[in-house]
Amino acid sequence: MDMRDLRWFQQVADGVTLTELSDLEGVSQSGISRALARLEDEVGTPLLRRSGRTLRMTRAGLDFKRHVDAAVHELDDGLAVVHQLLDPESGTVSLAFQPSLGTWLVPGLVNGFHRAHPRVGVELRSKRDELTPAVGGGTDVELELTTLPPQDGTTRWRVLVREPLMVAVGPEHRWARRESVDLAEAAQEDFVANHPRSHLWEETLRLCHQAGFEPRVALVCDDLPTIRAFVAAGLGVALLPVPDAWVPTHEGLHLIALEDRRAFREVGIAWSTEQQMLPSARLFLEHAVREVGGGPEPDPGRP
Missing domain, CATH: 3.40.190.290 (D-Maltodextrin-Binding Protein; domain 2)
Structure with missing residues (x-):
């Protein structure tokens, strides 16, 4: 799975709208939508559902996000460790x-x-x-x-x-x-x-x-x-x-x-x-x- 797709899923699941995420990442809304759809295909079930103008998590999305949060947190910690190894003065x-x-x-x-x-x-x-x-x-x-x-x-x-x-x-x-x-x-x-x-x-x-x-x-x-x-x-x-x-x-x-x-x-x-x-x-x-x-x-x- 693409870590960028997982991070986008995290942000949308946390309430960030596609418009806001598009402006933040400099990517078109359609590009983000395709990434989220690709992630759902890889998981094998819908993770998000539309409610008015916002996207909300499905039951599968709720369960999946807990593990995504843990995985991304571990990855960020690992990147921080490597960064400190390369630059101890940080x-x-x-x-x-x-x-x-x-x-x-x-x-x-x-x-x-x-x-x-x-x-x-x-x-x-x-x-x-x-x-x-x-x-x-x-x-x-x-x-x-x-x-x-x-x-x-x-x-x-x-x-x-x-x-x-x-x-x-x-x-x-x-x-x-x-x-x-x-x-x-x-x-x-x-x-x-x-x-x-x-x-x-x-x-x-x-x-x-x-x-x-x-x-x-x-x-x-x-x-x-x-x-x-x-x-x-x-x-x-x-x-x-x-x-x-x-x-x-x-x-x-x-x-x-x-x-x-x-x-x-x-x-x-x-x-x-x-x-x-x-x-x-x-x-x-x-x-x-x-x-x-x-x-x-x-x-x-x-x-």
Whole structure:
């Protein structure tokens, strides 16, 4: 079948009139009609029927169009892949990230990448559910900035930076002038918590359990700026990552180092080994490792 005929069938089935399609394609209406009739002959049944001045799909046309849409979509994806192979400085990178990384890591990386590769677009996706990987499993996300290490062998994860976790308290808190604290001392404190699907809250629970207590949750917030505001208002304490906690959002927020050397989280970039990485995504991966990771460039092709 002629792909041009399939595309014309798609457009007419979606409501484009023969007159509009003729003007758009620079082909006579009779030429388009002959192409549609040729397609119906190849399929073996009418796909369109006339209703007044418009053409509407028959039952066979409805069923056929679903498969045409899928086939044309796959073909367009394949053409895009080939185009990027011929010209790596084009295309679009899909990048997911945890909201807590959106205040410091993501803006700088994307800005530097745009300066180095101005014709490559970056599609940003902030994710709320931090405990479910954004790459792999048939998703269309190519790269993910995350603090969650991969849970299976189909995803690779390159650590970029280690963020210390510090205790945040308000200006009137009795620890406000301290430089360090043992987390076990916080057993009787009220905690301002991140939402349950936050990896930061998982890390907070891990450290509290290692210190021998279950944190007493006073408030639950959806994002770190709100947590910082509530802590600065004296409504509880929280464990916050640095450098995010240094964002000058609220005056009076005091950060205190934890004596536990395990009080940190690692930030990495993840990608799936189940699908071939497009050149534009490889460019971003190499840029992230070079600018933040401080190590040799990764080989995306190796599992």
